[in-house]
Structure formats: C-alpha cells, structure tokens
Amino acid sequence: MSHGGDIYSNKVNIDFSVSLNPFVREAFDGSFDDALKETAKRAFKRAGTYPDLKLVSLRESIAKAEGVSAEMIVPGNGASEVLMSAIRSTDPKNVLLPVPCFTGYEHILKGIKDCKVGRYFINEPFDTGEDLADFISGSEEKIDLLILTDPGNPIGKNIDENVLIKLLKEAAKRNIKVILDESFYYLSEKGFSDKAGRVRELTDEYENLIIIRSYTKLFALPGIRMGCSISGKVLADKINDNLPEWNISVINEEIMSSLCVWADDDFIKSSIELIRGERNRLFEELKKRCEKVYPSDSVYITLKGKTDLYDKMLDKGILIRDLGDVPGLEKGYYRVAVKKREENETLLKAMDEVM
Amino acid sequence: MSHGGDIYSNKVNIDFSVSLNPFVREAFDGSFDDALKETAKRAFKRAGTYPDLKLVSLRESIAKAEGVSAEMIVPGNGASEVLMSAIRSTDPKNVLLPVPCFTGYEHILKGIKDCKVGRYFINEPFDTGEDLADFISGSEEKIDLLILTDPGNPIGKNIDENVLIKLLKEAAKRNIKVILDESFYYLSEKGFSDKAGRVRELTDEYENLIIIRSYTKLFALPGIRMGCSISGKVLADKINDNLPEWNISVINEEIMSSLCVWADDDFIKSSIELIRGERNRLFEELKKRCEKVYPSDSVYITLKGKTDLYDKMLDKGILIRDLGDVPGLEKGYYRVAVKKREENETLLKAMDEVM
Numbered sequence: 001m002s003h004g005g006d007i008y009s010n011k012v013n014i015d016f017s018v019s020l021n022p023f024v025r026e027a028f029d030g031s032f033d034d035a036l037k038e039t040a041k042r043a044f045k046r047a048g049t050y051p052d053l054k055l056v057s058l059r060e061s062i063a064k065a066e067g068v069s070a071e072m073i074v075p076g077n078g079a080s081e082v083l084m085s086a087i088r089s090t091d092p093k094n095v096l097l098p099v100p101c102f103t104g105y106e107h108i109l110k111g112i113k114d115c116k117v118g119r120y121f122i123n124e125p126f127d128t129g130e131d132l133a134d135f136i137s138g139s140e141e142k143i144d145l146l147i148l149t150d151p152g153n154p155i156g157k158n159i160d161e162n163v164l165i166k167l168l169k170e171a172a173k174r175n176i177k178v179i180l181d182e183s184f185y186y187l188s189e190k191g192f193s194d195k196a197g198r199v200r201e202l203t204d205e206y207e208n209l210i211i212i213r214s215y216t217k218l219f220a221l222p223g224i225r226m227g228c229s230i231s232g233k234v235l236a237d238k239i240n241d242n243l244p245e246w247n248i249s250v251i252n253e254e255i256m257s258s259l260c261v262w263a264d265d266d267f268i269k270s271s272i273e274l275i276r277g278e279r280n281r282l283f284e285e286l287k288k289r290c291e292k293v294y295p296s297d298s299v300y301i302t303l304k305g306k307t308d309l310y311d312k313m314l315d316k317g318i319l320i321r322d323l324g325d326v327p328g329l330e331k332g333y334y335r336v337a338v339k340k341r342e343e344n345e346t347l348l349k350a351m352d353e354v355m
Numbered sequence: 356m357s358h359g360g361d362i363y364s365n366k367v368n369i370d371f372s373v374s375l376n377p378f379v380r381e382a383f384d385g386s387f388d389d390a391l392k393e394t395a396k397r398a399f400k401r402a403g404t405y406p407d408l409k410l411v412s413l414r415e416s417i418a419k420a421e422g423v424s425a426e427m428i429v430p431g432n433g434a435s436e437v438l439m440s441a442i443r444s445t446d447p448k449n450v451l452l453p454v455p456c457f458t459g460y461e462h463i464l465k466g467i468k469d470c471k472v473g474r475y476f477i478n479e480p481f482d483t484g485e486d487l488a489d490f491i492s493g494s495e496e497k498i499d500l501l502i503l504t505d506p507g508n509p510i511g512k513n514i515d516e517n518v519l520i521k522l523l524k525e526a527a528k529r530n531i532k533v534i535l536d537e538s539f540y541y542l543s544e545k546g547f548s549d550k551a552g553r554v555r556e557l558t559d560e561y562e563n564l565i566i567i568r569s570y571t572k573l574f575a576l577p578g579i580r581m582g583c584s585i586s587g588k589v590l591a592d593k594i595n596d597n598l599p600e601w602n603i604s605v606i607n608e609e610i611m612s613s614l615c616v617w618a619d620d621d622f623i624k625s626s627i628e629l630i631r632g633e634r635n636r637l638f639e640e641l642k643k644r645c646e647k648v649y650p651s652d653s654v655y656i657t658l659k660g661k662t663d664l665y666d667k668m669l670d671k672g673i674l675i676r677d678l679g680d681v682p683g684l685e686k687g688y689y690r691v692a693v694k695k696r697e698e699n700e701t702l703l704k705a706m707d708e709v710m
Contacts, residue, residue: 008407008408008409008412009411015404018405020403036399036402037399040395040399043578044391047391047578047579048375048576048577048578049370049373049577049578050373050577050578051580052363053363054363056364057363076599077432077599077602077604078601078602080601081602083599091468104600107600108599110596111596111597113446220403221402221403222403222405222406222601223398223401223402223403223405223406223604223605224402224605224606225406225602225604241462241465241466244431244432244433244435244463245462246433246577246580247432247433247435247436247580248580249432249578249579249580249606250578250579251578251579251604
C-alpha cells in the first residue's frame, strides 16, 4: 500500500491517504495552537541538555493519563518506533498476521532473521472475529507472536471486545505474545469506553500483551513522532533493550507530556462524535458511487472501485491510499480518510468527475 | 560509566559529564540562536504533515555537506539510533571491541541474540594503534564486526590516519565489517582535514565501512537528537531496513538540514581552535592536580584520581563522568568535558577544595 504522507513525490492538493483527527481545534477546549506553541517554546529552551535517559517524568505523565504505572510505559518516536522494538523484543520465530492489515508490520518483520510470517486471511467484511480464535485454538503449528489491530487498518472496524478477550485468553493459554496495535483507538468508537480502566485491566490480566498507542493521530501532528507501548514491566524492559539510548528528544518529551494531559475524555469524546457525523455521511455518499464500501468505526473508510481510480484521482490533485498490494486485498481496493465536510465534498465531487 | 546528561537524578550546577562544543556562538558567523529559532518555526509549520518516508531532501543536504551521494546517507535520531541500526544491520556473531570505549556499544550488543563480544584491551596511553592491527591479522578466530571510535571515547585521542588505513585494509582482507564512530570527529584535531574529500575516499575504497557522524555535539544541541551514517549503498539499504519508518520528525528534518549547511569548514575550524586553547590549558592544570591525565585531541579529557572524586565533586554540584565500570579501566578513572574558561576554572577550584 502506498505509504501515508506520500505527498513528496506527487503533486497533491488534498491528501486523503493519511488519516488524522480532522477536528482537533473544534474538540479542544481553548486555543490548541497557542498551547502547542507555548509547549514548543519550552521544549526548545532545553535543546542544550540531554534528554533524561530514563524519561522518568514523561513516563509518569503518560502513565497517569493512561491509568497504569510508569514502569509499564515505553515512549517512542511515533507508534512505528515502539512497534519495531516491541516486535523485536518478543524475538519471534513464527508470527501470525491476520490480513488485510497495516503493511508496516511486514517492513519490521522482514528485518528479523529466521522469522516466519503466517498470514491468516480474514473473510469479508474483514472483521477480526471468532473464526480467528478458532483457527488459533485449532492450529497445530507453534505460534509465538500474534499482531492484532484495533480498530483494523485499512478496514476501520473495532474488534468486538468479547472476541478480543477470547483471542487474548487463547493466546495466553498457548503462550503466544500479543501485540495489540491501538494506534487509532482514540479515534474509533471504542475510544468512548472508560479510558483509564480498560488498558489497566487488560495489561494486568495478560502478561503476554503489549498495547501500542499513538498521540500523533489523535492530535493530527504526524510530523512530530509520538507513541508509546503499554505492557507489564518484564516486557517493557525488553522493549527498552531494543531501543536506542536517548531516543526521545526533549522536543518530543515536552510535547508528548502536554498531549497526554490534553487527551482527556472530553476531548476524545468530542473528536469521536464529530468524526462519526462526517464518517456516516461520507459512507452513505460513497455507497452511491462505489462497488463496495466497508463499514468503519474510525477515521478512514475502505472501498472497492475501478482499478484506475488512484491515478484518476491523483490527476485531480487528490491522493488516496491504494491498497492493491496489501495481502488479502487486490487491485481496486482503496482507503480514504474522513476529513472535514468541505474536503469530503471535494473528494466526492472529484469522484463524480472521474467515474 | 554514568551516562551523559544524568542531571535528572542529581542536583547539578555544572555538568562536566557531557561533552559538547562550548564555542558554538563564538565560532558561528552571525546569530546562531536567531537562525535556530527561524528553523524551528519553519519546522513546526510542518507538524501537521508526515515526514517524507524516504527523506529525499534531508539526505541530499547532508550528502552535499559531507561530499558523498545521497544514497550513502541514513539520518538518525542522534548517533545512538543510527549506531544501533548500523550494528544490527551487520548481523554480527563475533564482534571485536577495542576497550576502553563508549559503553553505549555494549547496550546495543547485549540486545542482539547469539552475538559474542570479544574485548581487545588497548594498553596505556590507550592509543588505538598498530598492535590492534597486528592482533587482527594474527587472530585465528572469525571476527565479523570491528567497532572503532575516532577520536576515542572516553580517551580523546584521534586514531593515527596511517594506522586507521592499515586497520581498514586488514579488516577488508578478512571480510570484517567496520563501524567507525566519528561522533566527535568535527570536535577533534582531525576535523581540520578536508571535510568533503576524506569521507568519500574512505567509503569509496572500503565497502565494508560504515561511518557514524553526529550533529548534536558539534552544535551543542543534544536535546534534539541528530546523527547519520555514511556508507556504500548496499550497507545503507540494510541500515534502513533496521530503522522504523518515518523515524525522523519534521522538526529534526528541518534542523538537521540547516545544521549540515552551517557546519562549514570555517565554523568547524574556529570551533576546534577555540577548544584546543582551553583543552591545552585545562590539561596542564589537571596535570598539577591528578595522578594521571591522558592527552586528548577532542573536547574531553580522561584522568586518574582518588576513588571518591566523583562523589566529592557532586557534593559541590559538579557532575563528572565516572569511568569506574568501563571495561579496560577501573575505579578512579574519570572523564571531564572541556568547557569555557570560567567553567573550567570552577572545576579546578572545586578540585582544589576536595583534594
């Protein structure tokens, strides 16, 4: 799949290939840009000193916001850095990858020697469901790592919570480590659930579990790389062993410290409500225009259309995500971001013109 | 060795454990802080877009400054990130580590499975010299990775260039990959040499060579993590495979792009000349006070003194680097930064009081 932000090699007016919170400013109480500017100013004042090697203060801030203890938090330069370290820290030999999924996992896994990747093809409508749990419990092959994504990506469905628990139980029984990539969690319908309680319950109950979170998507700041992992201390220590020393700059430290406070329940709920309204509207409009459109709980929608849609939209200056090379999908699948009304209208209008 | 910047768990007035260019503002033509502020402002304007996945523009800027081609450059969040990826990319089974050296290598190597670390103990005065080349050529064991540091760290001597070439030739003959950590190169006497020419010649001649550079030390901006590797394309591609996607934030991208232009020959030479004056002075003064002081070509000096010097200096609010747990050294070895006159005087005065 063409990676997010591929605006550098294309002439792009609107980038629908990247999915971020379009309503940061509407959902934020007070002035987001001023608050961010103040934080950045404070950060640059510290540019002449090394970051804290142990990131004590940052880990405490994130831990407080996520409702867990600081020793369970490992901050990373975006979810992608902490994902790579988390996957490597499990020293996987046999990975089970339910597909279609984020192609970034494959980038990481191909760099690990002697690691076999087994792909489990989820059936349409691509819900990660009970059949996967059945497959795992029935599998005779040794699996040591399972990578789940909630909400799914590119298909934006949340995993049913009962099914997730069933998957985690099954994995624990078979000694399978689980990486649960929740990069878009706070931009999905599940983000409404009690923020602090759920992650603590999950990580308390399942020592084999690593949860990945991202702040860049929630605050639409992908240029600044910010994410973290949440897991038991044993796994957190191993993730740290797989990270470079002083990986987080003081800039990222300061900004992440602010963001995890700003990401309170009100902000998350407002964001999700605003997104839901536009998503439902866009979904209905896309259904009128596309061969297939897949229900989503998040901030992007996957659809099936003509195989030349990507190029034709790019001619109009609109970049959408081509999912043609995602395992489990094929040419003709695309992902579009849910943006603000006016931009979504531009997308739909362009579609009308090229179809 | 207590890691750099351990000011977060101690009450520290002056940090002599961290070595940076103390003369950035004196050596810089015009106003450094204003230029940096402008760059930071430009960077933050891009916070809402993803960094370029391939970092085309940044790699071109660094390549131009270093006199090599863009495909040879891999930018990292500080030398530490690119060091980890470079070491991992060689998939080492038997590493030869001349010690004493930077303990960060051991942090990286302990995270690599089935990797044996052989330590070669350099004799006092700890110059990396001909005896190491002889050892390698006489060794019957298979070595696949050699890590060299120029200038040495914690001992700040440059490797004699003829000896370096001999080491590189020997390594090439025996199919040993070499990581040459030049993090402090531009803050050492060797930094006077023709900037563009040398690194191209070395990397053209030796396909087994990866050079590591740092910008954070030269510009005294360790809070912003900035470094890169320079190598042939084959190795560069492997290093990239071992890095997370979008590892460099737009903040780092913009600032690094500026710094590699600002790091011209004049700036480097002025910096080194100013450092040399203070280093020579500090060296002579330390000789009067310490059991042993080791000659340095860089921006820090290693010395031997009483075993309680670290604690006694810390009582005075001065943090020095304790080298007691560095392989090849022992309790009583310390490293101090070369700073500006006034701060160096404070160091010497405190020493007088505690000794």
